[in-house]
Amino acid sequence: MSHKILVVEDDQLLRENITDILEDAGYDVYPAESAEPAMALCQEHIFDLAILDYLLPGLTGTEAISNLRQFNPNLSIVLITAFATVDIAVDAMQKGANDFIAKPFSSTKLLMTVKRCIAEKAFFPEDSELNLDKVYSALSNPIRREIIKQLTDNKELKFMEIFHLLDIEDHTKLNFHIQQLKKTGLITQDDNRIYRLSKAGAQIFRHQVNR
Structure with missing residues (x-):
């Protein structure tokens, strides 16, 4: 069965081009010119991925994310934007986007991003207890990504070991980021205050961080 992809783009020519590229690659594509008809489509179909113009x-692309996920909770999101700044990238991740693509982009870039996001989706079972919006928001922070990387490399670490590895100037700041990762279910802590990646955290690092 082919994967269903929702394409939300107000530029008709670009929307048609994206649709043609994805259909030629074997995807089942549903185009929409704005967030409102896209939400209607999400009430009728279960999509694997949505491509949204920023x-x-x-509703803007980032504003539409939570609305679309009300109907498709496990929907992967790719934002496309002509304004590829760090601020927009961070905002996109904090709002729950899985990835974003800067315009103009090639068909190869589009297909690679779509394929990767759909592959990553397989690592989040439908009954997963992880809140994906919170997970991707957590991963938008470089300190939290580095904590996960260190736990991947070292398997298990105590608080002070993480503190020295990251060379952070403030214990309180590090504790805040660790607590945020614990809340998302990405890391665990035992009675001896030894931190480890959860199973989901290990999977996310391999397929989301530093890709």
Whole structure:
């Protein structure tokens, strides 16, 4: 069965081009010109992935994310934008986007991103207790990504070991980031205050961080 992809883009020519590229690659594509008809489609179909323009008429791409996930909770999101800045990338991840692509982009870039996001989706079972919005928000922070990387490399670490490895100037700051990772279910802590990656955390690092 082919994967279903929702394409939300107000530029008709670009929307048609994206649709053609994805259909030629074997995907089942549903185009929409704004967030409102896209939400209607999400009530009728279960999509694997949605491609959203960052600037849409009405609801913007980032504003539409939570609305689309009300109907498709496990929907992967790729934002496309002509304004590829660090601030926009961080905002996109904090709002729950899995990835973003800067315009103009090649068909190869589009297909590689779509394929990767759909592959990553397989690591989040439908009954997963992880809140994906919180997970991707957590991973948008470089300190938290580095904590996960160190736990991947070292398997298990005590608080002070993490503190020295990251060379952070403030114990309180590090503790805050560790607590955020614990809340998302990415890391665990035992009675001896030894931190380890959860199974989900290990999978996410391999397929999401530093890709």
